[in-house]
Every structure is written in structure tokens, then in C-alpha cells.
Amino acid sequence: MNNFDYLLKDLTKLKGVGKKTAEIYKKKNINNIFDLLWRLPQSFVDRSEKSKINELQIGKIHTLNVEVKKYSFPRIRNLPNRVVCEDNTGKIDCVFFNSYEGYIKKILPLNENVTISGKISYFNNKYQITNPTYVSKDSSLIEKIHTKYRLTGGLTQKIYNKLIDQILKNLPIFVEWHDNRIMKNFNYISWNDSIRKLHNPKNIGDYNSYYYKRLAFDEILASFLISSEIRKKIKKIKKKSKFFTNKSYTETLSKLNFKLTKDQIKSLMQINEDFKSKKKMFRLLQGDVGSGKTIVALISALNVIESGYQVAFMAPTEILANQHYNLAKNLFSNKINIEILTSKTDYNDKKRIINKINSKVPSIFFGTHALFQKKIIFNNLGYIIIDEQHKFGVKQRKFLSDKGGANCDVLLMSATPIPRTLIMSVYGDMDISIIKEKPKHRKEIITYSKPETKINEIIKFVKKEINKGYQIFWVCPLIDESKKIDHESAVNKYKYLEKIFPKDVSLLHGKVDKFKKESILKNFLDKKFKILVSTTVIEVGIDFPNANTIIIENANKFGLSQLHQLRGRVGRGSNVSTCILIFKNNLSLNAKKRINILKKTNDGFKIAEEDMKLRGFGDLLGFKQSGLKKFKLADPIQNEDLFTLAEKEIKRIEKEEKNLDKYKFLLKLYDQADIINDII
Ligand code: ADP
Ligand code: MG
Numbered sequence: 001m002n003n004f005d006y007l008l009k010d011l012t013k014l015k016g017v018g019k020k021t022a023e024i025y026k027k028k029n030i031n032n033i034f035d036l037l038w039r040l041p042q043s044f045v046d047r048s049e050k051s052k053i054n055e056l057q058i059g060k061i062h063t064l065n066v067e068v069k070k071y072s073f074p075r076i077r078n079l080p081n082r083v084v085c086e087d088n089t090g091k092i093d094c095v096f097f098n099s100y101e102g103y104i105k106k107i108l109p110l111n112e113n114v115t116i117s118g119k120i121s122y123f124n125n126k127y128q129i130t131n132p133t134y135v136s137k138d139s140s141l142i143e144k145i146h147t148k149y150r151l152t153g154g155l156t157q158k159i160y161n162k163l164i165d166q167i168l169k170n171l172p173i174f175v176e177w178h179d180n181r182i183m184k185n186f187n188y189i190s191w192n193d194s195i196r197k198l199h200n201p202k203n204i205g206d207y208n209s210y211y212y213k214r215l216a217f218d219e220i221l222a223s224f225l226i227s228s229e230i231r232k233k234i235k236k237i238k239k240k241s242k243f244f245t246n247k248s249y250t251e252t253l254s255k256l257n258f259k260l261t262k263d264q265i266k267s268l269m270q271i272n273e274d275f276k277s278k279k280k281m282f283r284l285l286q287g288d289v290g291s292g293k294t295i296v297a298l299i300s301a302l303n304v305i306e307s308g309y310q311v312a313f314m315a316p317t318e319i320l321a322n323q324h325y326n327l328a329k330n331l332f333s334n335k336i337n338i339e340i341l342t343s344k345t346d347y348n349d350k351k352r353i354i355n356k357i358n359s360k361v362p363s364i365f366f367g368t369h370a371l372f373q374k375k376i377i378f379n380n381l382g383y384i385i386i387d388e389q390h391k392f393g394v395k396q397r398k399f400l401s402d403k404g405g406a407n408c409d410v411l412l413m414s415a416t417p418i419p420r421t422l423i424m425s426v427y428g429d430m431d432i433s434i435i436k437e438k439p440k441h442r443k444e445i446i447t448y449s450k451p452e453t454k455i456n457e458i459i460k461f462v463k464k465e466i467n468k469g470y471q472i473f474w475v476c477p478l479i480d481e482s483k484k485i486d487h488e489s490a491v492n493k494y495k496y497l498e499k500i501f502p503k504d505v506s507l508l509h510g511k512v513d514k515f516k517k518e519s520i521l522k523n524f525l526d527k528k529f530k531i532l533v534s535t536t537v538i539e540v541g542i543d544f545p546n547a548n549t550i551i552i553e554n555a556n557k558f559g560l561s562q563l564h565q566l567r568g569r570v571g572r573g574s575n576v577s578t579c580i581l582i583f584k585n586n587l588s589l590n591a592k593k594r595i596n597i598l599k600k601t602n603d604g605f606k607i608a609e610e611d612m613k614l615r616g617f618g619d620l621l622g623f624k625q626s627g628l629k630k631f632k633l634a635d636p637i638q639n640e641d642l643f644t645l646a647e648k649e650i651k652r653i654e655k656e657e658k659n660l661d662k663y664k665f666l667l668k669l670y671d672q673a674d675i676i677n678d679i680i
Contacts, residue, residue: 004172007034028152037167041147047117048143053090056120056127063117068108073101083108093128107135115139164199177662186214216634220646222670227428228650234282239407242275242307249302264296267433271300281409284427287435288604289568293413297385305336309382311364312371316388318342318518320541325366337363343370381408388541417604419612421636421643445571447599449581465549466530473550474533477557494533508534548577555581556591560611564604
């Protein structure tokens, strides 16, 4: 199947594309012919209907059949060249700024019939089209729907369209990769025909048609297949199964002053099963904020220690690493070796810890990224636990899994709630344990919404809580990340609050450096001040048991899931907590709906689901950075059925297809991150 290669060839293989243009495209990550083809048209202009001059509407685009009647080339600076054209109902001028006579005479030859299309304006009592670009003696080239693409590197729409036409003409013919069972959903339309239709739409907004759905399905399936291959590949890694007696494990369980929830127990069992098996574990522990993931991870680590291995427990921040470390110290008393290694660890401690790592003594090492520096080589690692790294994509996860070596099981923990339809897209390469149930007797967080004008009431409330000894989070929104004014609102609020609560307010925003940030958070944790004003830079996961109130300004700027996660920063202690959402007046109906969802439920999964429906999935928290591939056609809301169909199909493929030869083209075409090359 040689001609398949055509799509993967360099752009310079196209007629009309030189090295220079190809370079410009490379910078935009368009490296081969398929990349160009898979840039979808951004909009369409319908030039298919012809009009007569006496029917023209000013400001609209019209297509006309006219005869070229007269030239006027004034040769005076700033005066444009004009060509008078007419049909049997009237006259129209084609006006050219900066075009040469020769060119004008060529495209509009005197006394000939031409088809022109453009936006109509009116000047000196006459209709005109300025700088017309859609001009031809061949009316079929003009009278159609014209696609528009995002342009780079000085290409015009016309040239771009020509390139697409060229590619479409040379499109290789593929053997269909889908079974008929799948194809019947799309009325058996082939990939080629679908791609052609995508670039030459008959109607505008064809999103429900077979060709569109087929291409969207291909896109989804390709991404699922890639994940599935990674999962299979990891599963193939043979490891020594871990042997343990569960002794310290059951002892610790009995020492807890609370009972684990059913979901926590179920997750522990699933992890233990993985430990005992000969296949490497690559598992996600997903649970809403406060669902109790840490304890599950810590307890599971005990069995690994008992099996004679070391454990690495990585957290995104110094503070969180310290909290986990302290919890482990309390929980396991002095029975096992526990160490913490961060960028702040001093030289001697670091040396001692590295020696310990080298000695292979079973221990738990807590830490930040510092744990995985190049210099530190674990050679007896049995378990990596990674907390709250929703920014990790598929490639980074795969890297970590490799880093631990064959005998090392991997557990990722995340509180980012993901709608059901998207789980496969984000975490298809992992097995998943979900904690849905929250610990019992947890006090609900009471959520209020208040207009800005009631600020005095809010201040009164804050005073009351502070007098009771509690602490307050005050969150200001990121106004615009790109414009670097994100912290302005936080700075202003800080100044305002500092006047009311002198010496009791601190400020944290994106410009505060990492070390300063950690020290501010530590001071807050140590109750050195009462109110922490911040943008959204406070990481999830940290326990601030003494903070019982979170105030979120301009709350409609945040997604629901994000508000839910922010809210989850309080409500971890045993006291009642409050979340106050501040709004500007005049909320839209949609905004009101969203607040009500938040007030009604504290279930992050439900909120993510509703959020996706109300805002579209692109805005959901963390998805920009998460492993979620950006789909070009497939839309998790519109195409929910296709996601479900693809999930079923993946299960069938995993069971029935011995190899993926059939899907080779599909995978190569849609795998933009080149993951497949790395792993298969
Ligand atoms: P997250 O899942 O957000 O990481 P944590 O693990 O930090 O949540 O747990 C939040 C709090 O809930 C901790 O203080 C923890 O001790 C407590 N907790 C965990 N499991 C239970 C349980 N089954 N019953 C009561 N409290 C629990
Ligand atoms: Mg956590």
C-alpha cells in the first residue's frame, strides 16, 4: 500500500509548495500532507446563488454574471482603477487599489462574460465590488460553497484551497478498516468520501451527517486505540508478584479512628490484587476532593514494604509532601522507615537519604519532583504513588511507569472529576478505581451566593468567623492569564482587607515565586495570619483544617468544577464550613442555573457532568493541561453516542483482533503526538 505514504509525505511534495512555505508550516506543526488535510475549514462562504444587479443588497456577498464594458485607469496616486461591468439589469464597478493594469485586463477581459463574487458596497450612486478576488470566466469555479481556512505564512485562501484540491485529487484509496457493524452507523460512507465532503460541503453546518460522524468516530477510535495499546503494552511487562501477609496492614486499619468507606476498601482490594498479580499495575485512583485517597495510598504501601520493596510517594508541592509525610509518621509510628526528600532538604540529609535508597532497605520516600532527579537511582522500587498530577499527559505517565522498572507498580491519584464520556479519552491507558462515596459524618459545606453590593454583610460574617478562631480563603479570579493583569484584583482586595484586618491578611498570586509561596502557605497553616487573599494558585490537596470559609469573587468567571475544587479547600475539619460565591449583579439565566447546581450538590462527578453540558468540555477544569487529546471533530457533548460506540468497539477489538494491522493507517494518521511510534 505504497500510496498511503502520500499523506505522510513532506509538504514540498505538493505542487506550488516550496521549501520556504514548508518551513513556515512546520513552525505551525504542520509537517506532512495529512496535517494540512486535517486542518478543518473554519468557515464557509456560500457563493453558489447568482444574483442580478438590480437585486443586490449592500453589505452582502453576491455572485454575478456580468460583461466587462469599460476600463478606467486614472494614473493618479490614490485614485483606484475601475472596471465597469453590466448585466441586463444594471451596472456595477469593480474597483482595484494597488493592482496593475495588466493583471486587471487579464482577469476582466474587455467585452467578455465573467463571473464575479464579492461584498457589495455603494459609492457615488453606484454599486461596486472592491478588490474582487473571486473572478473567473469559468463560472463553476465561483458558483459554489467556498471553504475558508486559518491561514499562515502569507498564503491566500485561493492558494490554500488549491492545495486542498490537489491533495483530494491524489487521495490514496484505503481498504476499509471498520466492520460492517460499525459502518452501518454511518451509512457505509468511506473515509475518502467523508474527507472530500468535509472540504467540499454541500450544506453549511453538516454536523449531523454521516461523513462528519464517521470522521469523528475515526478520530475517537484512534485515540482510544492508542491508549489501549499503551495499556496492553504495560500489562505485558512481567513483574515479580508481591507476597505479603497483610499483617501491618490490618494492624493499621484497626488503629484508624474512623471506618474506611466501602469505596476505599474496594479500591484497596483492587490495588492488592494488582500487587499479587504478575502484571505491572498502572492504576488511577480517582475520587472527589476529600474522598480520602491519601489514606488508601498509604495503607496500600504497607504491603509493598512488607514484600521487601521501597516506595516513592510524589506530591506536587512541598507542603503537600510534608503533610503526607507527617500523616505517615503518625499512622505507622516508628515501625517503618519513612523519609522525605524535596528541593529544600539539606546536603547531609540528602546524602543520608540517597544512601538509604541505595541500600535497598524497604522504606517510604515522600517528596516532590526532586525524588525523580536523574542522580537518584532507585534499584529496589516496588511502588510509585503520584498525587494530584492532573497535568500529566499520556506520555509523561508512560515515562514514570518506565522509570520505576519492571517490578514497580504505579498508582496515580486525581481529584479532577471527569464526565463519564471522557474517562476513556483521558485515562484509557490506565485501570481505574473510583471513590464515589464521601466519608460519613463529614459536615457539608454550606454554599451561599451574594451580590457584590452586600460586601458589608460578608465582612461582618468574616469578622465573626475570625473571632471564633477560624481562617478564611479569599479567592479573586484570574482576569486574563495572557495579559499579566491576573493579580490586580487580588492586590486591590488585599489592600482593602488589610485596612479592615490589619496584619491579619496575606497575598498570594501567580507572580509570587515558588519558595515564597510555600512559606506563605506554611504560615497560613501555622495560623500566623487569618485571611489568605489569592488568585487560584492554591494547589489542591493540602489540608487546612482550621480554614472554614472560602469566599470566591466574580464566581461566574470560574467553571463549576473549578468552583467545586476551590470549595473543597475548606470542609476538611470537623466544623461546619461556608463557601460564599460573590457575583456582579444581573446574572444571566445560565449563570443562575450553574450556581444552583453548586448549591444543590457536593458531588464532583455530577458537577463535572452538568458543567460540561452547560459550558462545553473545552472549559472544564484541568482539561487544557490534562491528557485529553484535543479532538478536531468529535465533540463529547454532541457525539456522546459515538464515544459510547467507540468504547464498545475497543472492548471488542481488545478481545477479538490479534493485531492492529487493519487499523494501521488510522493510527498513523490520527496519532499527532507520535505516541504509536514510541510504543508499538
Ligand atoms: P483527598 O481524596 O482529597 O486526597 P484526603 O485523603 O486528604 O482526601 O482526606 C481528607 C480527610 O478525610 C483527611 O483528613 C482524612 O484523614 C479524612 N478521611 C479519610 N478517609 C476517611 C474516612 N473513611 N472517614 C473519615 N475521615 C476520613
Ligand atoms: Mg489529596
